[in-house]
Amino acid sequence: MAVLLTGCGITMPTDPYGSLEHATGGTLRVGISPNGNLTVADDGEYSGKEVELIRGFAESIDAEIEWTVGSEEALVRGLEKQQLDVVIAGMTDQTPWAERAAPTRPYMKTKADDGSILNLVMLVPMGENALLSELETYLDTQREDA
Template structure:
């Protein structure tokens, strides 16, 4: 069974899920307050599935990945594709081509490196919601 050396899945389940994102068309729209869009809805539904309350940070991908590495975020989601340059700095989900608003792009989400139980839980959720 996958494990989380830093305990991400157990700390976010029933607690706070700290999510980073960047604006990207219909996937992530940022106006006032929390972001909205297809990816935001997916992450909110994932948070519900683990009884977590999502809190959102909006910044550039580079800033978000630094925050993920520092332990300040649990998940980075948006218009990130499998060609991401962050593959050495974050755990990356499988690609998901069926996300509405992605305009044919396959999308991935980023988690802290080594947090395999959290990654597995997220991928299982995404498999059920959008297929792989």
């Protein structure tokens, strides 16, 4: 099948809205919802483990970051409207938003207050598979536990 697709000039994965192409050498639009030490947004200053990861990813694709702070629900709407490229919020692989946005593979484990282990993910717009693939490849190189 891959040979047939290659012969047709189709490359996999693709982004129907061009998220990765738009961000590479341009602007990566990142939504952030504060969540403990993972995502901190304080008066225009951003920090935390996920913030550092997304900064590294942006650097890897030569992109500047445009930050949008909001609730998870508002940020997922931004993904759906192609107004955001990535959402970080300390979300787990059990996020209810997976029906409306595409989660990355789990890339980091953290411990919940009750001692259970949580697998963290980031979200990208549904169907933006090239962006998702590039982000997951980067995250795979940065694995560590929170």
